[in-house]
Amino acid sequence: MPTPYLQMTGVRKRYGGVTALAGADFAAEAGTVHAVLGPNGSGKSTLLKVLTGVVEPDAGEVRLEGRPLRPRGPRDTLEAGISAVYQELSLVEDFTVVDNLVLGVEPRRWGLRDRAQARRIALPWLERFADAFGGRVPADERVLGLDPGERQVVEICKALVRDPRVLVLDEATASLRRRQVEVLFDVVEELREAGVLVLFITHRLAEIRAVCDRATIMRGGTDVTTVTVGELPEQELVELMVGEMAAVGAAPSTAREQVRLEVRDLSGPRVREASFQVRAGEIVGVGGLQGQGQGSLLATLFGAERRHSGTVLVDGREVRPRSPKQAVRSGLAYVPGNRGTQGLALGRPILENMALPSLARRALLGVGLSRRREVEAARSAAGRMATKYGSLDDPVATLSGGNQQKVVVGKWFATEPRVVLMDDPAKGIDVRAKAELFGVVRDLAASGVAVLVSSSDDRELVEVCDRVLVMFEGRVVDDVHGERLTEETLVAAAMRVTGTEVGS
Amino acid sequence: MSAPAPTAAPPPATRRVSRALLATRMPSAATAALLVVAVTASALMQHNFFTPYGLTSNFATILPVATIAVAQTIVVLAGGIDLSIGTIVTLSSVVAVQLMDGDPGRVPLALAAGLATGAACGLLNGLVVAVLRLQPIVATFASSYVFGGLALLVLPTPGGTVPAEITGGYRQVIALLLPVPAVLLLVLWLAWRLLRAHRIGQYLYAVGGNAGASYASAVPVARVRVFSYTAGGTVAALAGIALLANSGSGDPFIGNELTLGSIAALVIGGTRLSGGAGGAGGAILGAIVLTLIQNLVFFAGVPTNARELVNGAIIIVAIALAGLLTARGGTSDGGRGRS
Numbered sequence: 006m007p008t009p010y011l012q013m014t015g016v017r018k019r020y021g022g023v024t025a026l027a028g029a030d031f032a033a034e035a036g037t038v039h040a041v042l043g044p045n046g047s048g049k050s051t052l053l054k055v056l057t058g059v060v061e062p063d064a065g066e067v068r069l070e071g072r073p074l075r076p077r078g079p080r081d082t083l084e085a086g087i088s089a090v091y092q093e094l095s096l097v098e099d100f101t102v103v104d105n106l107v108l109g110v111e112p113r114r115w116g117l118r119d120r121a122q123a124r125r126i127a128l129p130w131l132e133r134f135a136d137a138f139g140g141r142v143p144a145d146e147r148v149l150g151l152d153p154g155e156r157q158v159v160e161i162c163k164a165l166v167r168d169p170r171v172l173v174l175d176e177a178t179a180s181l182r183r184r185q186v187e188v189l190f191d192v193v194e195e196l197r198e199a200g201v202l203v204l205f206i207t208h209r210l211a212e213i214r215a216v217c218d219r220a221t222i223m224r225g226g227t228d229v230t231t232v233t234v235g236e237l238p239e240q241e242l243v244e245l246m247v248g249e250m251a252a253v254g255a256a257p258s259t260a261r262e263q264v265r266l267e268v269r270d271l272s273g274p275r276v277r278e279a280s281f282q283v284r285a286g287e288i289v290g291v292g293g294l295q296g297q298g299q300g301s302l303l304a305t306l307f308g309a310e311r312r313h314s315g316t317v318l319v320d321g322r323e324v325r326p327r328s329p330k331q332a333v334r335s336g337l338a339y340v341p342g343n344r345g346t347q348g349l350a351l352g353r354p355i356l357e358n359m360a361l362p363s364l365a366r367r368a369l370l371g372v373g374l375s376r377r378r379e380v381e382a383a384r385s386a387a388g389r390m391a392t393k394y395g396s397l398d399d400p401v402a403t404l405s406g407g408n409q410q411k412v413v414v415g416k417w418f419a420t421e422p423r424v425v426l427m428d429d430p431a432k433g434i435d436v437r438a439k440a441e442l443f444g445v446v447r448d449l450a451a452s453g454v455a456v457l458v459s460s461s462d463d464r465e466l467v468e469v470c471d472r473v474l475v476m477f478e479g480r481v482v483d484d485v486h487g488e489r490l491t492e493e494t495l496v497a498a499a500m501r502v503t504g505t506e507v508g509s
Numbered sequence: 510m511s512a513p514a515p516t517a518a519p520p521p522a523t524r525r526v527s528r529a530l531l532a533t534r535m536p537s538a539a540t541a542a543l544l545v546v547a548v549t550a551s552a553l554m555q556h557n558f559f560t561p562y563g564l565t566s567n568f569a570t571i572l573p574v575a576t577i578a579v580a581q582t583i584v585v586l587a588g589g590i591d592l593s594i595g596t597i598v599t600l601s602s603v604v605a606v607q608l609m610d611g612d613p614g615r616v617p618l619a620l621a622a623g624l625a626t627g628a629a630c631g632l633l634n635g636l637v638v639a640v641l642r643l644q645p646i647v648a649t650f651a652s653s654y655v656f657g658g659l660a661l662l663v664l665p666t667p668g669g670t671v672p673a674e675i676t677g678g679y680r681q682v683i684a685l686l687l688p689v690p691a692v693l694l695l696v697l698w699l700a701w702r703l704l705r706a707h708r709i710g711q712y713l714y715a716v717g718g719n720a721g722a723s724y725a726s727a728v729p730v731a732r733v734r735v736f737s738y739t740a741g742g743t744v745a746a747l748a749g750i751a752l753l754a755n756s757g758s759g760d761p762f763i764g765n766e767l768t769l770g771s772i773a774a775l776v777i778g779g780t781r782l783s784g785g786a787g788g789a790g791g792a793i794l795g796a797i798v799l800t801l802i803q804n805l806v807f808f809a810g811v812p813t814n815a816r817e818l819v820n821g822a823i824i825i826v827a828i829a830l831a832g833l834l835t836a837r838g839g840t841s842d843g844g845r846g847r848s
Contacts, residue, residue: 059725079727095725097718099786108715109726117706163726 008071010035010202011171016055016065018048020403025051026062027226033219035170038193038203040213040234042245043223049206050405052223053173056204057089058082069171083109088169090160092176098149102159103127105148106166130162133192137185152296153180161189172196173204178212179432180461182294190216210243258471259447260287264321265455266424271315273305277479278315283424283455288446290470291459293499298479299459303426306457307339308332319424336423340414340430349401349413356397359383359416386415407438414445425449427458431465443469463495475499534786535779535831540794543777547801554808561682567804568690569680573598573751575694575796577767578774579701580744582792585775587737588717588784589638589645593630593653594745594771598764600656601627602749603664606759611670624746630656631742635735653768660761669759679754693751694793697744701789704740713737717784766817773824774799776831799823 009032018026026048033039041049054060056067058076067074069085076082082089096105103124112122124144131142137158148156157180164172174193178186193203193216205217213220213234221231222245229245266283275298283289291299304310306317308326317324319336326332329339349358360379383397401412410430417425427446431439446469450456460466466473467490475483475498483498557563577598584591591597605623609615630652637648681689704710712733715723724730745764752763772782778795780787806819 079725080729083727091725095719095722097715097722097785099714099718104711108711108723109728111708111711113708117703118708118711 008068009033010070011056012068013052013056014066014068016052016067017063018051018055018060019063023399023403023405024226025405026055026065028065029223029227031221031228032231033202033204033221035202036197036200037218038197038205038216040205040207040217040220041223042206042213042220043229047223048226049223050175053089053175053204053206056171057087057173059089079109083167086168086170087173088164088167088171089173089175090157090164090177092179094156094160096148096156096159096163099147101145101147102131102151102162103144105159106130106163108163110167126166127162130165134158134162134185134188137181137188154182154185154296157181158185158189161192165192169201171202171204173206175206178207178209186212210239213242214239258287259451260471261285261453265319265453266457267316267318267321268306269316269318271302271305271317272313273301273310274313275301275310275479276305279476279479279481281474281481281484283457285453285455286450287472288450288456288458288470290466290473291457291476292463292466292473292485292495293476293482297476297499299476300428301479302476303339303428303457303459306332307337307426309339333420333422338417338420338422338425340417340425340427349409353400354398355401355404355412356380356383358401358412359386359397361416386418407442411438411442411445414442418449422454424455424457427456429459429461432461439465463492466495467492534781535777535791535827536834537779537791539830539834540777540779540791540798543798544794547798547805550805551801554805561686561688564686565680565682565688565690567800568688568694569755570804571797571800572690572694573748573755573764574767574770574774574800575793576697576748576751577745577764577771578778578792578796579697579789580741580748581768581771582775582778582780582787582789583704583713583744584737584741585772585780585782586717586784586787587713587734588720589734589737590649590772590782591631591634591738591741591745592646592649592768593634593656594649594741595765595768596653596656596660597627597630597742597745598749598752598767599761600630600660600663600749601746602753602763603660603669603759603761605750606669606671606753607663609669609672611672613672613674616672616675620750623750624743627742627744627746627749628739629742631739631745632735634742635738638738639731639734653765657765664759664761667758667760671753671757671759675754676757679751690751697747698790698793705788709733709736714785717781718786769817769821769824770796770799773827776824776827779831 011031011033013029013031016026016029016031018024029048029052031041031052041053043049051060055062055065056074056076058078058081061077067076069087074085076085076087097108100108106127107123112119112126114122128142128144131138131144135142138155143151143155143159148159151159157177161174161177178189181189190212193205196203197218205213207213217234219231220234220242222229232242232245234242261284263285264282265285265287268282269280271279277298279302281289291302293299301310305312306326308328308331312325322335324332324335324337326335326337332339350361356379360383380397401409404412414427414430425446430446431442443465446456446458458466458470460469470490472484472486473490473495474481475485475495477499485494485498551567552558555563558567577594581591581594584594601623604626605619608622609619634649634652637643637652638645641648679689683689683692712723712728713736715726715728716730716733716737720730723733748767749764753759756763774795775787775792776782776795777798778787778791778793780791802823803819806815807813811819
């Protein structure tokens with residue numbers, strides 16, 4: 006049997022008390038699109054980070070074209086012809102798109118940077134992706150002015166400029182619009198024809214079926230099996246991905262009569278005259294096209310963005326939070342979408358992160374803290390969320406993405422909020438962690454909390470929410486509920502068309 | 510179809526404010542306006558301002574300040590800061606003045622030794638910050654005492670003689686209008702443009718703008734950091750030599766108080782204190798504004814003792830001004846900016 010193009014054997018990696026990889030094996034052939042699937046914390050990201058040299062494995066071997074590969078950093082990876090696109094972007098915001106594309110591989114002439122040559126390298130890819138930028142070629146625009154989807158496309162172009170033999174796409178489609186995904190998949194097809202190995206991590210089943218040839222399923226830090234995608238029925242693929250747990254369907258609504266949150270004519274930096282109500286026990290979604298003010302709406306309610314006008318009532322009493330602290334005091338809680346920069350102190354222990362928002366409640370006379378009570382509070386929150394951790398004293402950064410997100414959500418329980426605002430809480434976490442996360446959201450609602458949750462995934466909104474507010478250019482343009490609550494209506498409402506004949 | 514992460518975030522308000530302050534930049538128009546005001550006011554108060562003598566004496570004071578501001582800019586652009594830069598100026602100047610000792614024949618050796626001293630100090634700072642990963646503010650504050658102490662060992666009391674050829678040449682006027690210090694300033698700016706056109710110049714901005722992204726893009730981040738401090742130290746040594754040429758003799762405290770001025774100049778010149786944006790051209794303009802303001806204060810009868818006070822006040826006003834101007838400009842570009 007010939008040796009595979011890329012082969013990884015016996016790869017092990019531990020972070021603190023958590024085993025990320027427990028002797029995983031992996032093999033893939035050139036000229037294929039190979040999906041790496043599995044729940045969050047299954048080690049798939051870590052496996053690919055070992056390949057790209059971002060993570061140094063404790064044991065194991067990587068061979069590319071039969072030659073051993075020991076990358077000790079991105080420079081070695083670049084030399085080996087491996088390019089990676091991560092969800093966390095590697096762009097310099099102040100630089101133009103072209104400067105970002107050639108960063109680290111600037112062409113030179115007479116020892117100086119050759120800007121003309123840089124454009125010659127970068128422009129073909131930007132032109133190829135012009136559709137993903139709404140028809141323009143933003144070569145000289147600063148990354149600062151691009152929206153998240155466009156930045157992700159720049160990131161992809163940046164990997165392609167490096168002319169890779171192996172291209173790693175780690176959740177690269179999570180913040181892309183449909184049109185952008187289509188362009189990307191066209192390019193991926195071309196790369197496959199050209200003999201490039203494309204490794205693809207995603208949680209979107211449709212994407213796996215659309216573009217992947219093979220799929221390796223990981224669970225608990227090892228590879229479970231490798232399958233040919235076309236030969237496997239969808240249901241079996243889902244079962245392999247999710248493991249022993251079945252996906253939760255729509256739960257019965259727990260909404261009560263009492264109005265918990267009432268918003269009248271709220272305007273902020275990117276919100277225009279939003280008016281709506283959320284009842285106790287109700288889960289209301291905020292949907293629409295990307296970047297129509299959904300995040301701003303939640304941040305404005307929480308006092309993290311300045312409110313220009315409007316009234317917000319919680320249980321009939323007007324609240325005007327001018328800071329997150331005041332918002333918490335008036336019964337609001339906020340789960341941000343960007344867990345790394347907004348929701349967590351990554352370097353601090355899990356215990357502290359869990360206990361932080363509710364400290365004041367337990368402090369004796371406002372200052373005295375008992376270690377035992379802190380541990381109890383953190384443990385009960387972690388238990389409710391089924392968070393996997395080594396020790397409560399480990400830094401949060403040692404947890405996987407899904408478990409980190411659970412900490413972001415879990416830490417608010419102890420403050421006993423009346424209204425919970427969640428900004429795309431499930432972005433980039435896997436099916437199972439998502440199901441658990443939304444199970445907890447359900448529990449929250451059942452206890453009488455009003456939940457307002459934005460999401461980039463229409464299916465998620467349909468499954469979880471009682472009602473979905475559709476936003477367009479900062480306004481709430483539709484309130485989808487009952488029979489109308491389907492993915493098709495949401496897409497149609499988001500695009501501001503009345504029919505259901507939208508997109509592909 | 511999702512909500513992007515909102516620009517405002519829930520971390521503690523004080524940290525948000527301090528981070529926002531570090532991220533502000535003086536807009537170029539504001540720098541230009543300050544320059545016009547400072548030059549106009551100077552021309553009105555110093556009747557000989559636009560004579561060859563007036564220009565020469567002004568540029569003779571501006572050049573050292575501008576050079577040290579450029580040195581600091583190189584470090585700050587890459588995301589660091591060098592609080593020892595004033596003592597690097599001192600140490601390299603006392604080394605140079607001890608070696609030349611009034612003998613023109615030993616000038617090349619002395620200059621080389623001075624530059625090497627500055628480079629070595631910068632290299633030390635760079636290694637401590639980039640390899641040992643100490644906080645730049647703490648590390649360079651500590652090393653400022655090391656360099657300052659060394660300077661006192663090399664030259665315990667003011668003294669030493671700079672050959673007349675150098676002090677005289679420094680105050681020459683070329684073609685009746687171009688003072689030598691102004692020409693040197695131009696050369697300094699051209700050298701900066703050359704660096705900017707080189708890969709490493711681009712990497713300074715990349716590392717200061719987003720070190721993580723730079724690392725992931727195969728930019729040698731640690732080496733760029735070490736380079737920024739070393740280059741900063743070398744340029745600081747040039748400032749030390751300019752000070753020698755201006756004053757004619759050595760002084761073991763000659764540059765120590767210039768650190769604050771270097772930071773004030775680069776802020777006025779539109780360089781972001783958190784790195785990644787700005788440039789040496791702005792720093793030179795900022796140094797001109799700063800020096801002229803200090804001269805104005807002097808002409809207005811404020812004692813030289815109050816110069817530190819004025820420097821400090823100027824920094825605060827400049828940062829506050831930059832913050833106000835950025836905040837106002839930020840809302841117009843769609844609120845996407847991170848300022």
